[in-house]
Amino acid sequence: MTTDELEKLLAQQPVAVLHRLARGRVQRHFRAGKRRLIELLLQHSSQNRAGFESDLLTLIGERQSGPTPGSSRRPGAPPGAHKHVAPRSSDTEPSDPPVSLTEWLQGLGVPAPQPFVQDPWQVEALAAVSETDVVISVPTGSGKTYVAIEAARRAMEDNRSVIYTSPLKALSNTKYAEFSKIFGPDKVGILTGDRQENGQAPLLVMTTEILRNLLYDAASGEIDVRLDTLGLVILDESQYLADPERGVVWEETIIFCPSQARLLLLSASIGNPQDIADWLTSIRATPCRLVRHSKRTVPLRAGYLHPNGRLTPLFRTLGIPQGHPGHLHPEAKHLFIEYEEETLPSGRARR
Amino acid sequence: MPPSIHPVDLISALRQKHLTPAIVFLTSRRACDEAMEAFDHANFVLPSVRQDAIAKALERVMAQHPSIAEHPLIPIVQRIGVAAHHAGHLPTWKIAVEELMRQGHLDAVFATTTLAAGVDFPARTVVITQSSIRKSRDFTDLTAGEVQQIAGRAGRRGKDHVGFAVITPSPYIDLSVLTKGLTGQPEAIDSQFTISYPMVLNLLKAHPHEHIQGILAKSFAQFQLNQRAEVLEQKLDALHIKMEPFGPRVCTDWITQWHTFDHARRHRHTRHPTYRTEPPEIAARLPFLTPGRVVGFSRGRGIVLRQYRSKGQRNSMLTVLRLESAVTECPVTSVKEVYDRTYDCPETSAYPWCSTDTFDRLSHQLDELPLRLPLLPILVSTDGEPLPDAVVQSLEDFPCPTCSSRSACQKDFLTASRLRQEQQRHTKSIQALRTSLWHRFQERVEVLQKFGYLTLTTQLTAEGEWARLIRIDHSLLITELIRAEAFTGADPSLLAGILASLAHDDDRPGAFPRITPGLSSLLGQVRKLAESLSPYEDPPLLRADVAALVERWVADPSLTWIGLCRLTTMAEGDIYRLLARTLEYLSQVQTLKTTHPGLAESAAHAITLIRRGVLEELP
Numbered sequence: 019m020t021t022d023e024l025e026k027l028l029a030q031q032p033v034a035v036l037h038r039l040a041r042g043r044v045q046r047h048f049r050a051g052k053r054r055l056i057e058l059l060l061q062h063s064s065q066n067r068a069g070f071e072s073d074l075l076t077l078i079g080e081r082q083s084g085p086t087p088g089s090s091r092r093p094g095a096p097p098g099a100h101k102h103v104a105p106r107s108s109d110t111e112p113s114d115p116p117v118s119l120t121e122w123l124q125g126l127g128v129p130a131p132q133p134f135v136q137d138p139w140q141v142e143a144l145a146a147v148s149e150t151d152v153v154i155s156v157p158t159g160s161g162k163t164y165v166a167i168e169a170a171r172r173a174m175e176d177n178r179s180v181i182y183t184s185p186l187k188a189l190s191n192t193k194y195a196e197f198s199k200i201f202g203p204d205k206v207g208i209l210t211g212d213r214q215e216n217g218q219a220p221l222l223v224m225t226t227e228i229l230r231n232l233l234y235d236a237a238s239g240e241i242d243v244r245l246d247t248l249g250l251v252i253l254d255e256s257q258y259l260a261d262p263e264r265g266v267v268w269e270e271t272i273i274f275c276p277s278q279a280r281l282l283l284l285s286a287s288i289g290n291p292q293d294i295a296d297w298l299t300s301i302r303a304t305p306c307r308l309v310r311h312s313k314r315t316v317p318l319r320a321g322y323l324h325p326n327g328r329l330t331p332l333f334r335t336l337g338i339p340q341g342h343p344g345h346l347h348p349e350a351k352h353l354f355i356e357y358e359e360e361t362l363p364s365g366r367a368r369r
Numbered sequence: 370m371p372p373s374i375h376p377v378d379l380i381s382a383l384r385q386k387h388l389t390p391a392i393v394f395l396t397s398r399r400a401c402d403e404a405m406e407a408f409d410h411a412n413f414v415l416p417s418v419r420q421d422a423i424a425k426a427l428e429r430v431m432a433q434h435p436s437i438a439e440h441p442l443i444p445i446v447q448r449i450g451v452a453a454h455h456a457g458h459l460p461t462w463k464i465a466v467e468e469l470m471r472q473g474h475l476d477a478v479f480a481t482t483t484l485a486a487g488v489d490f491p492a493r494t495v496v497i498t499q500s501s502i503r504k505s506r507d508f509t510d511l512t513a514g515e516v517q518q519i520a521g522r523a524g525r526r527g528k529d530h531v532g533f534a535v536i537t538p539s540p541y542i543d544l545s546v547l548t549k550g551l552t553g554q555p556e557a558i559d560s561q562f563t564i565s566y567p568m569v570l571n572l573l574k575a576h577p578h579e580h581i582q583g584i585l586a587k588s589f590a591q592f593q594l595n596q597r598a599e600v601l602e603q604k605l606d607a608l609h610i611k612m613e614p615f616g617p618r619v620c621t622d623w624i625t626q627w628h629t630f631d632h633a634r635r636h637r638h639t640r641h642p643t644y645r646t647e648p649p650e651i652a653a654r655l656p657f658l659t660p661g662r663v664v665g666f667s668r669g670r671g672i673v674l675r676q677y678r679s680k681g682q683r684n685s686m687l688t689v690l691r692l693e694s695a696v697t698e699c700p701v702t703s704v705k706e707v708y709d710r711t712y713d714c715p716e717t718s719a720y721p722w723c724s725t726d727t728f729d730r731l732s733h734q735l736d737e738l739p740l741r742l743p744l745l746p747i748l749v750s751t752d753g754e755p756l757p758d759a760v761v762q763s764l765e766d767f768p769c770p771t772c773s774s775r776s777a778c779q780k781d782f783l784t785a786s787r788l789r790q791e792q793q794r795h796t797k798s799i800q801a802l803r804t805s806l807w808h809r810f811q812e813r814v815e816v817l818q819k820f821g822y823l824t825l826t827t828q829l830t831a832e833g834e835w836a837r838l839i840r841i842d843h844s845l846l847i848t849e850l851i852r853a854e855a856f857t858g859a860d861p862s863l864l865a866g867i868l869a870s871l872a873h874d875d876d877r878p879g880a881f882p883r884i885t886p887g888l889s890s891l892l893g894q895v896r897k898l899a900e901s902l903s904p905y906e907d908p909p910l911l912r913a914d915v916a917a918l919v920e921r922w923v924a925d926p927s928l929t930w931i932g933l934c935r936l937t938t939m940a941e942g943d944i945y946r947l948l949a950r951t952l953e954y955l956s957q958v959q960t961l962k963t964t965h966p967g968l969a970e971s972a973a974h975a976i977t978l979i980r981r982g983v984l985e986e987l988p
Contacts, residue, residue: 123386123387125530125531126386126387126388126530126531127387127529127530128528128529128530129527129528129529129530131527132527134527157517157521158517158518158520158521158522159491159521159522159523159524159526159532161526187460187949187987188460188463189489191460191464191987191988192464192467192489194988195464208988210952210953210956210988211952211953211955211956211957212952212953212955212956212959212976212980213988215988227840230840231840234571234575234837234840237571237574237575237576238571238574238575238837239574239575257514257558259558259560259561259589260556260558260559260560260561261561262561263561265560265561265562266561266562266563266565266568269560269562269588269589269590270568272589273584273587273588286514286517286518286521286555287514287517287555288514288555288556288557288558289514289554289555289556289557289558290557290558293557293558293592293593293596294558294589296592297589297592300587300592301587301592314521314524314532315524315526316523316524316525316526316529316530316531316532317524317530317531317532318520318523318524318531318532318533318534319531319532319533319534320520320533320534320535320536320551321533321534321535321536322535322536322537323374323379323382323383323496323535323536323537324374324537324538325372325373325374325537325538326374327374327378327382329382329386329535332536332548332551333548333552338551338552339552340552341552341553341554342552343545343548343549343551343552343553344548345552346548354538354544357538358538361372361538361540
């Protein structure tokens with residue numbers, strides 16, 4: 019093809035084709051008019067004439083052989099099917115129908131009394147705690163207290179003493195009462211700043227601050243003999259490690275905890291239990307075991323109760339759709355939008 | 370439609386679907402109490418069988434904690450089977466409510482979201498009405514961990530197949546916070562390690578100063594700092610890899626080398642005075658154009674008085690004495706001839722650049738000059754000896770201009786230097802991370818040395834020995850107060866009052882009984898000291914009302930709990946907590962038996978005085 023022929027051919031093409039040709043070849047081609055575009059293309063074509071000509075021919079062929087280049091990009095798809103995919107592909111709504119209220123309420127009721135069976139994680143934790151330090155991170159209400167009680171019982175059977183700490187005095191009192199019922203009042207003591215009840219008992223309940231003070235006293239030489247026989251330290255609600263004011267107490271307690279005593283950290287679900295376990299491993303004599311699971315013993319369902327008394331499931335699925343906060347039940351969604359519209363002063367949009 | 374569902378409707382809706390017992394989390398204590406009142410007004414009455422069951426259960430609790438026997442809420446709870454549970458209640462009352470809930474006698478408990486962690490009893494259903502929580506004066510959104518903690522109370526093991534978390538909207542609820550909280554991962558824990566004064570004292574008591582760094586390195590804070598440092602180090606390694614294409618070069622540190630070279634090259638004009646270029650024949654003349662030299666111009670002749678350089682001129686300038694004693698300035702280029710004749714002409718610093726005698730003599734000699742004068746033969750070197758140039762010389766010190774990788778250096782310099790800056794930044798922050806804890810510790814040590822609790826060799830002084838036993842907030846203020854003998858001779862009630870004002874960190878308002886003059890003057894002293902210590906320690910609230918309240922309780926043993934509660938608008942639970950915190954502080958002061966026997970005794974006395982009535986029941 020001579021340059022003249024090429025120029026004529028280009029002149030016959032619609033501008034759209036010229037622009038497609040110019041893509042990547044000519045800078046700011048979208049600014050140029052047709053004549054200028056042809057000029058620029060010809061200028062450029064001197065660099066790779068063969069490539070340019072073949073591109074031009076395929077484009078012309080495409081145009082003649084069927085639909086316009088614009089629509090050829092999505093062949094055969096039903097109209098509108100693409101619209102959905104683009105914005106939030108991770109959060110698409112499942113196609114199965116949302117759960118109904120009757121389904122959601124099903125299974126309500128009191129289970130028949132069953133003999134108590136340990137959960138697998140409880141077995142695992144109890145086996146581990148006799149050997150090493152253990153961090154337990156499980157959802158609220160999974161039976162952490164059971165592990166604490168069993169671990170304490172086993173330690174006491176080995177004639178080792180046990181310290182159980184909680185972050186709040188009120189919780190200490192509750193646990194003191196609970197443990198007294200289980201082990202007998204003479205086996206359990208409680209320590210507060212100014213009071214001791216049964217201070218020589220093998221199982222002592224106290225707040226974490228008190229234990230920290232005991233450990234400091236022991237470290238500075240006013241040795242408390244009990245720390246030598248201390249076999250197990252249970253720190254309940256260890257997620258308090260992240261408390262802005264009191265978290266440091268948990269750290270101090272863990273750092274100064276005597277090495278012969280096993281540590282048992284009980285915590286609600288947290289994001290980085292592995293970090294805590296790694297930390298314990300790095301500062302304690304024995305490697306720390308992490309026991310975690312995120313499945314609740316009693317499954318949870320979420321519902322939405324409208325102020326007019328209407329109850330619907332909150333999510334499309336029966337359980338909690340982990341990781342999909344957008345999977346709301348259509349009815350709950352509808353009701354909540356209605357609620358917002360009615361309660362918010364007009365003209366003020368939320369978020 | 371009301372902005373939120375009425376509590377009675379809420380519970381009846383739940384009851385209808387068999388979703389009771391339920392814990393309803395509300396924003397405020399007042400909301401909880403009002404919800405309970407609403408039930409009371411709704412004439413809602415439990416069947417007598419259940420009323421009896423509640424009464425029986427309460428009796429069992431009363432046997433242990435007799436203080437609740439007279440509790441005004443007992444008949445209401447018994448009648449309506451619903452209770453409020455929040456920090457404004459006495460701990461014993463809360464125990465009673467928890468016990469009733471555990472045994473399944475109540476339909477619902479209204480609790481505050483703030484105390485979600487302290488609610489240690491499950492129910493079939495948890496009702497969430499808010500997406501935010503009050504944390505030190507403002508409301509913040511609930512975290513995923515908190516939402517799950519709240520929802521976690523739903524579903525009793527062994528009593529329920531499923532637990533339910535029901536969200537019911539109230540104004541300003543943000544549903545997405547709750548749905549994200551329910552479906553998301555709980556937050557990661559971040560260390561909140563702080564170094565307090567008692568911690569420093571206790572560490573230094575037990576360990577030599579050089580071991581402390583190792584102990585601090587065991588903290589979770591350090592562990593997390595190390596983790597962050599590791600991430601940075603990985604980034605650093607990635608940068609090293611990115612730098613690889615730029616090597617190998619001739620010199621090891623080619624970036625710095627090139628940078629300085631480039632800098633010298635760019636700045637050589639500004640760093641050195643401008644060098645005037647003159648043609649070689651002119652330049653060759655300059656040394657001869659000294660004062661006293663006779664020169665010829667296109668018209669006439671003259672005698673040079675001085676040669677100088679002027680800023681505005683390209684060429685060197687001459688001041689010339691012309692005929693008829695005229696003094697003119699001209700550039701050297703206008704000199705046409707340089708004659709082989711000079712006169713003696715000592716230069717002076719001011720116009721006319723020589724003494725008046727010399728001037729007169731020179732002008733006379735100029736008139737007397739013969740018509741023809743021999744020219745001075747001045748040799749002009751053709752290639753012109755290059756003048757010594759500091760810049761050119763210093764540039765020649767660089768290997769760059771002749772280096773084989775010069776072109777590569779020039780091309781890659783920008784990218785490489787940016788990468789290296791990043792690298793240096795990372796190295797710095799890694800260092801800062803690794804040493805930050807130790808610096809904080811040192812800061813504390815310096816303060817303690819300043820106040821005389823530590824010697825310069827970081828040994829505990831006699832003061833430090835006892836001060837380390839005060840392991841509570843505001844420890845520096847308390848030990849300084851003890852050293853200032855503020856408490857000497859103070860009776861137990863005053864001591865308890867002051868410690869209460871130190872311990873109480875809640876800013877809920879409360880009316881207070883009239884404050885005694887002794888307490889008020891002591892409190893003024895404490896305020897002054899707290900203010901002077903504020904650079905080293907955050908000052909406490911030092912509320913006079915709580916101090917007066919505790920003082921009253923300690924000073925007047927005949928005062929009953931009810932009487933105390935009548936004195937103030939504070940809630941029972943808050944008063945209880947105030948006294949319990951004061952006990953904690955007092956018990957710390959009590960440990961100073963050996964060094965401050967009088968004070969310790971006073972504290973012990975105050976403890977026994979506080980521990981009466983309700984405060985006796987729980988350890």
